[in-house]
Amino acid sequence: MPDRLNASAGGGGLMGEIIEIDRIRCDGHGLCAELLPERISLDDWGYPILKKGPVPENLSELARRAVDACPVLALRRVVGQFAEGEAS
Numbered sequence: 242m243p244d245r246l247n248a249s250a251g252g253g254g255l256m257g258e259i260i261e262i263d264r265i266r267c268d269g270h271g272l273c274a275e276l277l278p279e280r281i282s283l284d285d286w287g288y289p290i291l292k293k294g295p296v297p298e299n300l301s302e303l304a305r306r307a308v309d310a311c312p313v314l315a316l317r318r319v320v321g322q323f324a325e326g327e328a329s
Contacts, residue, residue: 257295258320260304264288267315276307289316 260280269287279300280292296304296318308316 256322257298258301258304258318259295260291260308261317261319262289262291263315263317266313268313270312272310272312273307273316276310277303280304281307 260277267288269283269289271283271287271289273289274281274283277300280296282290284290304318308318
């Protein structure tokens with residue numbers, strides 16, 4: 242699957258990638274927020290809070306690094322087309 246999908250390839254919605262978190266697996270190391278502070282902040286206990294919506298293209302490489310650097314593999318990138326309220 243390509244890293245970026247063409248917006249004209251489907252019928253409406255937002256194209257791009259989002260980051261998802263497995264909250265059960267996450268141990269709150271906070272490395273993701275250090276690598277991608279534009280999209281990820283930490284709560285009072287050090288667990289990530291993700292901004293809703295697709296990751297902007299200029300942050301795509303940083304998002305990939307944040308996902309790859311997670312020591313417990315709690316983050317993943319999802320590339321595709323999302324309905325406006327679906328991407329979170």
